[in-house]
Amino acid sequence: MxxxxxxxxELKAEGRAALVTFVTAGDPGxxxxxxxxxxxxxAGADVIELGMPFxxxxxxxxxxxxxxxxxxxxxxxxxxxxxxxxxxRVGNQTTPIVLMGYYNPIHRFGVEAFVAQAKDAGVDGxxxxxxxxxxxxxxxxxxxxxxxxxxxxxxxxxxxxxxPRVLERSSGFVYYVxxxxxxxxxxxxxxxxxxxxxxxxxxxxxxxxxxxxIRTPEQAAAxxxxxxxxxxxxxxxxxxxxxxxxxxxxxxxxxxxxxxxEGVRGARKA
Amino acid sequence: MTQTNLRSGPDANGLFGAFGGRYVxxxxxxLVLDLAREYEAAKADPEFLEQLAYFQRDYIxxxxxxxxxxxxxxxxxxxxxxxxxxxxNHTGAHKVNNCIGQVLLAKRMxxxxxxxxxxxxxxxxxxxxxxxxxxxxxxxxxxxxxxERQQANVFRMKLLGAEIVPVTAGTGTLKDAxxxxxxxxxxxxxxxxxxxxxxxGPHPYPAMVRDFQSIIGKETREQLFAKEGRLPDSLVAxxxxxxxxxxxxxxxxxxxxxxxxxxxAGGHGVDTDKHAASLNGGVPxxxxxxxxxxxxxxxxxxxxxxSISAGLDYxxxxxxxxxLHEIKRVDYVSITDDEALAAFHTTCxxxxxxxxxxxSHALAEAIKRAxxxxxxxxxxxxxxxxxxxxxxxxxxxxxxxxxxx
Numbered sequence: 001m002x003x004x005x006x007x008x009x010e011l012k013a014e015g016r017a018a019l020v021t022f023v024t025a026g027d028p029g030x031x032x033x034x035x036x037x038x039x040x041x042x043a044g045a046d047v048i049e050l051g052m053p054f055x056x057x058x059x060x061x062x063x064x065x066x067x068x069x070x071x072x073x074x075x076x077x078x079x080x081x082x083x084x085x086x087x088x089r090v091g092n093q094t095t096p097i098v099l100m101g102y103y104n105p106i107h108r109f110g111v112e113a114f115v116a117q118a119k120d121a122g123v124d125g126x127x128x129x130x131x132x133x134x135x136x137x138x139x140x141x142x143x144x145x146x147x148x149x150x151x152x153x154x155x156x157x158x159x160x161x162x163x164p165r166v167l168e169r170s171s172g173f174v175y176y177v178x179x180x181x182x183x184x185x186x187x188x189x190x191x192x193x194x195x196x197x198x199x200x201x202x203x204x205x206x207x208x209x210x211x212x213x214i215r216t217p218e219q220a221a222a223x224x225x226x227x228x229x230x231x232x233x234x235x236x237x238x239x240x241x242x243x244x245x246x247x248x249x250x251x252x253x254x255x256x257x258x259x260x261x262e263g264v265r266g267a268r269k270a
Numbered sequence: 271m272t273q274t275n276l277r278s279g280p281d282a283n284g285l286f287g288a289f290g291g292r293y294v295x296x297x298x299x300x301l302v303l304d305l306a307r308e309y310e311a312a313k314a315d316p317e318f319l320e321q322l323a324y325f326q327r328d329y330i331x332x333x334x335x336x337x338x339x340x341x342x343x344x345x346x347x348x349x350x351x352x353x354x355x356x357x358x359n360h361t362g363a364h365k366v367n368n369c370i371g372q373v374l375l376a377k378r379m380x381x382x383x384x385x386x387x388x389x390x391x392x393x394x395x396x397x398x399x400x401x402x403x404x405x406x407x408x409x410x411x412x413x414x415x416x417x418e419r420q421q422a423n424v425f426r427m428k429l430l431g432a433e434i435v436p437v438t439a440g441t442g443t444l445k446d447a448x449x450x451x452x453x454x455x456x457x458x459x460x461x462x463x464x465x466x467x468x469x470x471g472p473h474p475y476p477a478m479v480r481d482f483q484s485i486i487g488k489e490t491r492e493q494l495f496a497k498e499g500r501l502p503d504s505l506v507a508x509x510x511x512x513x514x515x516x517x518x519x520x521x522x523x524x525x526x527x528x529x530x531x532x533x534x535a536g537g538h539g540v541d542t543d544k545h546a547a548s549l550n551g552g553v554p555x556x557x558x559x560x561x562x563x564x565x566x567x568x569x570x571x572x573x574x575x576x577s578i579s580a581g582l583d584y585x586x587x588x589x590x591x592x593x594l595h596e597i598k599r600v601d602y603v604s605i606t607d608d609e610a611l612a613a614f615h616t617t618c619x620x621x622x623x624x625x626x627x628x629x630s631h632a633l634a635e636a637i638k639r640a641x642x643x644x645x646x647x648x649x650x651x652x653x654x655x656x657x658x659x660x661x662x663x664x665x666x667x668x669x670x671x672x673x674x675x
Binding site for chain 2: 078132135152153156181185
């Protein structure tokens with residue numbers, strides 16, 4: 001059983017949703033970013049999405065664009081991101097890590113080398129924004145052959161005709177992007193989300209995590225009542241942007257993570 | 271003539287060899303698939319083609335002339351040089367050929383709003399123009415750096431009623447404007463048509479933009495037959511994303527006797543880190559929806575392009591060019607900023623035509639090549655745009671040179 005399967009099964013038994021947190025690798029610098037990564041599980045993160053910085057993040061809003069720039073300016077590379085996962089795994093064997101980003105850095109690194117090194121480092125899944133199912137042969141197939149889950153984004157524009165195609169090679173969980181837009185954009189209504197999840201359920205048994213526009217413990221709790229996972233990214237990344245020092249960045253991200261975790265964990269009891 | 275078939279691409283997945291494709295976020299996938307279907311249908315609809323022909327003739331002013339550049343030919347003392355006069359089109363460049371086609375498609379699809387990216391501003395002006403003509407609101411994304419160096423075009427777009435959004439991310443040039451346009455599109459999926467200005471982006475854009483531009487080559491063939499009774503020996507065009515070049519080249523790809531030359535922007539030189547020559551100085555990668563040659567570092571981060579001409583200042587190139595480069599059907603060379611400027615002045619003085627700085631790259635290659643060729647060699651240069659927009663850039667460059675002297 002993969003770490004992702006195991007984690008979602010565990011939480012299902014507990015009767016609660018997963019808190020899925022996104023931060024950009026290397027933001028604001030390697031050491032502080034690693035400290036955040038290592039601190040997230042204790043602060044209540046159940047699954048960690050780690051952004052691989054890319055100069056041209058076409059699907060991201062301002063918060064993650066700026067996070068990417070901070071990381072690149074601090075010297076982050078794909079090799080360093082894999083190193084960060086390796087260092088994280090020294091002390092943690094249970095929290096799944098999903099790398100999220102764009103295809104070009106992997107293309108340049110070489111797909112074969114990347115898949116081998118990612119597996120070896122302890123990466124559990126990949127979300128590659130600009131690789132739709134039409135290009136599955138390039139990365140999704142070799143990654144899954146190596147035992148790395150390939151997590152697909154489904155969106156409000158993914159209709160019933162297209163959904164099976166998108167879900168065909170999905171594994172780990174399904175990421176539902178609740179608004180058509182860039183990351184950090186406005187949030188969807190709970191009515192919209194519950195309808196969308198009902199639609200997804202007709203097509204898949206995979207756990208569904210919902211993201212985009214979720215910023216507060218209250219919003220997280222509302223989604224946690226509907227889905228198996230709640231993804232929070234831009235709100236955490238904003239804490240890094242606002243911090244006056246690296247110590248404060250680490251502290252503020254973990255504090256928000258704890259508050260979000262409380263929201264998610266309390267949701268189904270309420 | 272060999273019976274090769276280099277004009278049938280791309281395949282159903284939008285691939286030219288290993289290049290092209292549809293590397294976009296899932297939110298956009300249904301849109302690009304829908305666009306491909308709608309474009310296929312429009313292409314086969316006589317009514318659409320009739321409308322297109324009408325606007326090409328009565329609004330753009332086509333066919334534009336194939337002009338014998340007699341004094342430049344004398345000056346070079348070799349090949350007979352012809353200019354395909356795309357700069358005489360309405361709005362002053364080849365860009366409008368594509369914009370008319372796409373706006374007709376947008377109307378046909380019932381879209382209510384146009385967005386576009388622009389570098390030098392020529393595509394922005396052409397988009398703003400057709401938006402005004404067809405009564406659609408229009409938002410143009412333009413890098414802050416480019417806004418600075420292309421003030422005249424910014425003003426033209428405003429006069430035409432477009433909203434201009436300055437993009438400060440990255441280096442504030444064309445690629446950043448394209449990122450921002452994609453973000454707009456992903457946010458406004460229901461009513462917005464993204465009018466891409468070059469032969470790049472996800473399928474069907476590279477093929478569709480090429481088709482709308484291929485009238486350049488078709489007219490050239492007929493006009494040269496009328497004048498000289500035969501095919502050209504060589505074609506020369508500048509390449510940023512590469513739409514004027516694809517437009518001129520496409521009709522001749524299967525005519526193996528025709529040598530085809532694409533000219534990239536060499537900036538300060540391809541051996542420096544300040545150029546925009548993706549084929550001569552880049553490696554394959556994936557950006558803006560397609561796999562193509564890109565300027566990038568060892569980590570796969572896109573590096574900044576540099577060119578004196580804002581329209582060539584892009585770290586990628588259309589995927590069909592990447593393929594034509596790999597199969598060696600087209601020779602891609604590069605011309606530096608200084609060489610382009612020299613050709614700019616030569617063309618002004620000898621032909622009374624002020625070319626765009628982008629176009630000046632093609633002219634520089636023609637001027638370099640023509641003297642080495644026989645007098646019966648027929649060379650066609652795509653005069654892709656006029657240089658009125660570049661006055662400020664040329665003035666400041668001349669002032670800087672005078673200071674140095």
